[in-house]
Amino acid sequence: MTGERRAPEILAPDECLALLATVPVGRVAFTDRALPAIQPVNFVMDGTDVVLRTGHGSKLAIAMRRAVVAFEAGAFDPVTHAGWTVTVLGESRTVTDPAELARLDALPLRVWAGGRRDHYLRITGRYLSGRRLRAAAA
Amino acid sequence: MTGERRAPEILAPDECLALLATVPVGRVAFTDRALPAIQPVNFVMDGTDVVLRTGHGSKLAIAMRRAVVAFEAGAFDPVTHAGWTVTVLGESRTVTDPAELARLDALPLRVWAGGRRDHYLRITGRYLSGRRLRAAAA
Numbered sequence: 256m257t258g259e260r261r262a263p264e265i266l267a268p269d270e271c272l273a274l275l276a277t278v279p280v281g282r283v284a285f286t287d288r289a290l291p292a293i294q295p296v297n298f299v300m301d302g303t304d305v306v307l308r309t310g311h312g313s314k315l316a317i318a319m320r321r322a323v324v325a326f327e328a329g330a331f332d333p334v335t336h337a338g339w340t341v342t343v344l345g346e347s348r349t350v351t352d353p354a355e356l357a358r359l360d361a362l363p364l365r366v367w368a369g370g371r372r373d374h375y376l377r378i379t380g381r382y383l384s385g386r387r388l389r390a391a392a393a
Numbered sequence: 394m395t396g397e398r399r400a401p402e403i404l405a406p407d408e409c410l411a412l413l414a415t416v417p418v419g420r421v422a423f424t425d426r427a428l429p430a431i432q433p434v435n436f437v438m439d440g441t442d443v444v445l446r447t448g449h450g451s452k453l454a455i456a457m458r459r460a461v462v463a464f465e466a467g468a469f470d471p472v473t474h475a476g477w478t479v480t481v482l483g484e485s486r487t488v489t490d491p492a493e494l495a496r497l498d499a500l501p502l503r504v505w506a507g508g509r510r511d512h513y514l515r516i517t518g519r520y521l522s523g524r525r526l527r528a529a530a531a
Binding site for chain 2: 326
């Protein structure tokens, strides 16, 4: 651990969106049976919206049918401690419109976990916030 | 993306705790002014409890004074998609007991971000759950 502590730098919205496009995995915070829950998901950005795929009837699909959720993605270097984090706060909903589904099918959204996951969820980004932590001075 | 999809493997509690000890950063899901929030934090495990440090009066310190929160840590390989995720659900509280604070000061909990961060929070782990995703078959 180097001695100099650094104040986090606030990121502009366009920087937040550019950084979100560089990582494949983020995490959704939602409510599951009245308790806080958090789950890693792979995602793609669609403008300022976050698009996820999950299984029909999954915990995530049920919780995110119509809810306000927080989504976070980021990266930190374990050695230099440099990194960034961006949070998107917005309303989530299930995508059901056939034309929208066809368009989302063309996005580069890969499914990592097993099982059928042809259920699309969209988080309409309302508040975007991000911070960057630069590497500590030696 | 390799063709074979893999079902996530459920991890035993001792595997969850062993994995949590291997990463320095996790994320807390909490409620901030009635809205879901998510924040990366560095942490150490103290038995089955998660210990964090933050600044007095920070959003996290206020939200976690006495709350039920979810904490998640994990790691995924962007190439093989192998990885794991562990969630701890529990009650969070501010640590105020001098003897406990002295003991926590001796834990290897480093502060990455700037500012005074001598406020300790403990999440008493009640429910531990974890999943592992193995590398896809080629």
